[in-house]
Amino acid sequence: MSEASNIEMQNPASSKKMLLAMVSIGVISAFLIVMSFELTLPRVQRLKAEALEKAIFEVLPGTVRTEAFGVNADGNLFEIAEGDKPETVIYVGYDKNEKLVGYAVEGAGQGYADIIRVLYGYDPKEQKLIGFQVLESKETPGLGDKIGKDEEFLNNFKALDVSVSEDGKLLNKVITVKHGEKQNSWEIDGITGATISSRAIGNIIGTSTEEVVPILYEQSKNEPTVNN
Amino acid sequence: MLKKTLDISSSPHIYKGRSTNEIMKNVVWALLPVVFFSVYSFGLNALLVIATATFASVLTEHVLCRLSKKETTIGDYSAVITGLLLGLTLPPSFPLWMAFIGGIIGIALGKYIFGGLGYNVFNPALVARAVLQAAFPVAITTWHPAFLTDRFSSIASSVFTLPFMEPKFDVISGATPLSAFKFDGVTTSTAELAFGQVSGSAGETCAVIIILGGIYLIARNMMNWRIPAAVLLSAFVLSGILYSINSELYPSPWFMLFSGGLMLGAVFMATDMVSSPITPIGLWIYGGIIGILTIVIRVWGGLSEGVMYSILLANAISPHIDSIIKNRVYGTKRKIKTA
Amino acid sequence: MSDDKQKVTSTDEFIKGLWRDNPVFVQVLGMCPTLAVSNTAENALAMGLATAFVLLMSNILVSLLRNFVPKQVRIASYILIIATFVTVTDYAIQAISVELHKSLGAFISLIVVNCLILSRAEAFASKNTIGKSILDALGMGLGFTLALFCLGAVREILGNGSIFNMPIFSEGFQSWIVMILPAGGFFTLALWLLIINALQTRKAKS
Known part of the structure; x- marks a missing residue:
């Protein structure tokens, strides 16, 4: 048990032996990796889908079923086929009576540290944003990451005005204002000490809603499948 | 009578007649008007913050000298300068316990760890401020307005925050000219x-x-x-x-x-x-x-x-x-x- | 300390990694994950255990194959073995919790270049029997986990006022943000090294 057996001081091993060793280790490795990948894949996919679904249910309260759509260049929704990766993904949420609850939209933009990815819920009947969640951010812990935790800040998104005008444009672009200076229903009350991060959220939502909300508003009126 | 003996000594033969001590003392003199104006414009808050930072620096220097069994070096005024400078770079309504920690960090981490005066790579006061900025970013960027009428009679509640507690800032903070420019274009x-x-x-x-x-x-x-x-x-x-x-x-x-x-x-x-x-x-x-x-x-x-x-x-x-x-x-x- | 030619018991192989040759506090190996993902106790523990698992499995395999792998390609084959188990760990963590996988991020894959693992493979497992290699890997792995946990706990307590996400201070605790930033990792590591060095000098004196 106690004697140590050293690597034999071989003469330069023949290249055949080296090749054999490397190849066999490679085969073992490949086998192990493929096996663990196959074993974990279903669970990983389920967890990821669950996480996304949970986020959607949170920003669209009352939703029990969702469908994912992409937006094409001329502003129509299309169903996402297998392997498609559209730039903007829209999740349509339905309640238990198969009535439309609203749309969950993913937005992204530059924050203080890195790209921030958010999900927000849009209610076309009220013409308001009704929910908001940060999906991914690397903002400074304890400071910039308040954008996902601060109750007061999150309350901004319970009823944020994104009304569409007659000519199909957003009436007022969403914007972040200084903490305590919110006056209009389309303004986001910022966070003291996290000015840049809270402004980044304003920019992300402002740009994204300006682009997507008029389309969604039209969709909710026109498309029969969505409206019933 | 002439001196009979000739003194033989090794170089340096010419003395400038100026010690670290004297220079440091003069820097303190030059800093005092700045301190006075600070107290004049921000009142008791600034006085307390600057005094605490200075006290903490000097105390830390003394304790560390004693711990390493050397003669105390607080007499050379360098710790006083570190403390004064640190206090002057903090917002006037800064919690005292944070200022105290700043003083400790400045001397211990900024100076003593390198071997004391003359060996430090960085300015100790700025090391302390950088650590405070990273540790308490909200407190260190909440500014107190200048020339309040009651500045000599009342003290901002944030100053006496209990140690390790989060300060509550009472007044809507005044923006600095730089932040006003950066975030509002004023x-x-x-x-x-x-x-x-x-x-x-x-x-x-x-x-x-x-x-x-x-x-x-x-x-x-x-x-x-x-x-x-x-x-x-x-x-x-x-x-x-x-x-x-x-x-x-x-x-x-x-x-x-x-x-x-x-x-x-x-x-x-x-x-x-x-x-x-x-x-x-x-x-x-x-x-x-x-x-x-x-x-x-x-x-x-x-x-x-x-x-x-x-x-x-x-x-x-x-x-x-x-x-x-x-x-x-x-x-x-x-x-x-x-x- | 006299290791030379003394009879090394199997408990010794295990204990040395925990304290006397602790990979972080004494050998100062594997600093990249030590500093980067020790910002909370949970992350630190997960990272430590993941590393310990990779260390254990690679030590076993390296020890098994030690007479089969020619000397010239040994480093390449160690890296291959380590990389395999890192990938397996990566999938496993993802399957356990997507959240945890997100917060550990790229540092799971970076276990490959953790010099602790390669050094154990080269210095120990390639020269010793499987039984000893397992003990060595367990000791070193748990020592690494312990060190990471020490760092993570201090950083989470000061930086967030909590331990394993449970708040331990009364309402209104001022968190030291610097502690969860990378700089806090350096401060905490320096502090622990200071304490442990002081302890060992005192022990050596007496």
Whole structure:
């Protein structure tokens, strides 16, 4: 048990032996990796889908079923086929009576540290944003990451005005204002000490809603499948 | 009667008649008007914060000397300066327990860990402030308005926050001229800046008094005039160029010069003898780096103020500046190839 | 300390990694994950255990194959073995919790270049029997986990006022943000090294 057996001081091993060793280790490795990948894949996919679904249910309260759509260049929704990766993904949420609850939209933009990815819920009947969640951010812990935790800040998104005008444009672009200076229903009350991060959220939502909300508003009126 | 014996002593034979002690004492003299103005404009809050930071620094120096069984070095005034400078760079309504921790960090981490006075790589007061900025970013960027009417009779509630508790700031905080510009595009007039009519760190607001303190030290030959000159000149030139390109987007060079901590940093912190280069050209390069970095951070960075980080960065490279431009030793080869 | 030619018991192989040759506090190996993902106790523990698992499995395999792999390609084959188990760990963590996988991020894959694992493979497993290699890997792995946990706990307590996400201070605790930033990792590591060095000098003196 106690004697140590050293690597034999071989003469330069023949290249055949080296090749054999490397190849066999490679085969073992490949086998192990493929096996663990196959074993974990279903669970990983389920967890990821669950996480996304949970986020959607949170920003669209009352939703029990969702469908994912992409937006094409001329502003129509299309169903996402297998392997498609559209730039903007829209999740349509339905309640238990198969009535439309609203749309969950993913937005992204530059924050203080890195790209921030958010999900927000849009209610076309009220013409308001009704929910908001940060999906991914690397903002400074304890400071910039308040954008996902601060109750007061999150309350901004319970009823944020994104009304569409007659000519199909957003009436007022969403914007972040200084903490305590919110006056209009389309303004986001910022966070003291996290000015840049809270402004980044304003920019992300402002740009994204300006682009997507008029389309969604039209969709909710026109498309029969969505409206019933 | 003539002295019979001849004293034989080893070099140096010429004494300048000036000790560390004396220079440090004069720096304290030059800083006192800044402290007085700070107390005058921010009241008791500033007094308490500056006193706490100074007390903590001196106490830490004393304790550490005792722990390492050396004679205490608090008599050379360097710990007092570190504490005063730290206090002057903090917001006036800063919680005292944080200021106290700052004083400890400045001496222990900024100076003593390198071996004490003369060995520190960075300016100890700025090390302390950098750590405080990273640890308590909200408290250190909540500014107290200047010239409140009750400033000599009442104390902001945040000052007496219990240790390790989060401070509650009572007044809606006053923005500094720099943050007002950065986030709202509002500029402040140069006259207001020069005479300290604005909000900011306890000791950075009145440029005129800081300049006078600097002139006093330069006149007594206790400070190298090249450093502040280089810092201010490079900051002025760079912001002047930007201003002439687009005066809508960039503030005037005078605003850049008199706002924030640039003046205090250029006169009292960049000039720290230990952490700055020694050759004259080196000093110009060193000052130039500080000035340029400050403007770069202010204009393009995420922070509204960049003096602290630029001085710390310049501190870090100052030995390299010297080694790059030092004179060739007579008799050695022009180029020594290093393996 | 006299290791030379003394009879090394199997408990010794295990204990040495925990304290006397602790990979972080004494050998100062594997600093990249130590500093980067020790910002909370949970992350630190997960990272430590993941590393310990990779260390254990690679030590076993390296020890098994020690007479089969020619000397010239040994480093390449160690890296291959380590990389395999890192990938397996990566999938496993993802399957346990997507959240945890997100917060550990790229540092799971970076276990490959953790010099602790390669050094154990080269210095120990390639020269010793499987039984000893397992003990060595367990000791070193748990020592690494312990060190990471020490860092993570301090950083989470000061930086967030909590331990394993449970708040331990009364309402209104001021968190030291610097502690959860990378700089806090350096401060905490320096502090622990200071304490442990002081302890060991005192022990050596007496």
